[in-house]
Amino acid sequence: MKQTGAAVAGTDTRTRIREAATALFRREGYAATGLKRIAADSGAPFGSIYHFFPGGKQQLAEDAVRTSGPEYMRLVIGVLESVPDPLESLENAFEVAARDLEASGYADACPIATLALEVASSNEALRLATAEVFDQWVETGADWFAGWTGDRDVALWLSRSMIMILEGAFVLSRATRDPEPLRAAGRSMVELARGALVGRSTSASRSSREEH
Amino acid sequence: MKQTGAAVAGTDTRTRIREAATALFRREGYAATGLKRIAADSGAPFGSIYHFFPGGKQQLAEDAVRTSGPEYMRLVIGVLESVPDPLESLENAFEVAARDLEASGYADACPIATLALEVASSNEALRLATAEVFDQWVETGADWFAGWTGDRDVALWLSRSMIMILEGAFVLSRATRDPEPLRAAGRSMVELARGALVGRSTSASRSSREEH
């Protein structure tokens, strides 16, 4: 099997290149992904990459991060909003993530995490792109939690926790090829949200209030 | 600044090569790290890498993962055992991690996470090495939690949660160059442990019991 990201008919060349790049950066990382492979997977000629992305690999990666990041968060929020009760919704969302990851052969987890770790200390432009995506995820997640808890700081803390636990679970689940870490992560999020949403004054909610 | 991993006098060549490799895989990842750079940073001649690691880059990486993994866990356990109260200890451990990461310029987080994500879908031998390290971390962490909760399944769940939250916090903290995710992660772990250690029957402890 040579092709990991199928070229989608009906979409323009620029989009196909970006989507092939996103899929490869997600599965194999930034450094290991060659532009020739992106061209092959997208069905575009090699030269088209530099036509649409004159800045080369880095510009393409930045575009991929800034596009796939918000896209992925929309997907997550969609799953969260598909179940009315917040605790059930959290457990369901991690269960969906577990099943999706397993179905992809433990390939398709977070679209930007591998790249984010790779570039954090070596490519400032790309690091900044991943940082802005993560910051936006935290804000968007906090909007969802804010529907259940009046305290914005608690909502921000829960959102941050959700993203961190999900990222960590992706690392363990991919490495061990086991969906259980994601399910355990779901239970952890349910516990955290249960404590916060019933209005129990936790040390965490107190501390997060003291931050500002 | 050319050298990121200093050659340590008094240690043998093989060790210096492995330590330089560990430092580079941790900061920049597996694919982006060249053997020539490892030779330069370790102060060893290029040919020595193949003398000590005939299997080349992959064998060196496997050795680095299997050595630095347990080493890092010993360090974490040492920090955890330096404070008697378990909840204070957890908060302190994440605080130490936050300060260490900041002090390293957001470079030195988990020694194997970047590599683990990179190789999960492309190099089975290395994936297995990271999986075995993570599994051992979960067991070792569970031993520590078991000193506070009688239920082995709860201890395993807390240990897994701790490692996942730490890994996720490292991703966010490195990307945003901000220690706050690690501190928020510490509060999350305190909340999870508080709920479990007081013997409250949570949905998580019930579910983890049902696993077996």
Added chain:
DNA sequence: GTCTATATCCAGATAGAC
């Protein structure tokens, strides 16, 4: 705009002198 051919460089790996 699309595509091919190629320039330049550096990677991992190896051979062999010492």
Added chain:
DNA sequence: GTCTATCTGGATATAGAC
């Protein structure tokens, strides 16, 4: 065992025909 020189392949990037 230590170290150097080199092989081969693939990387990013570019030039230029169509």
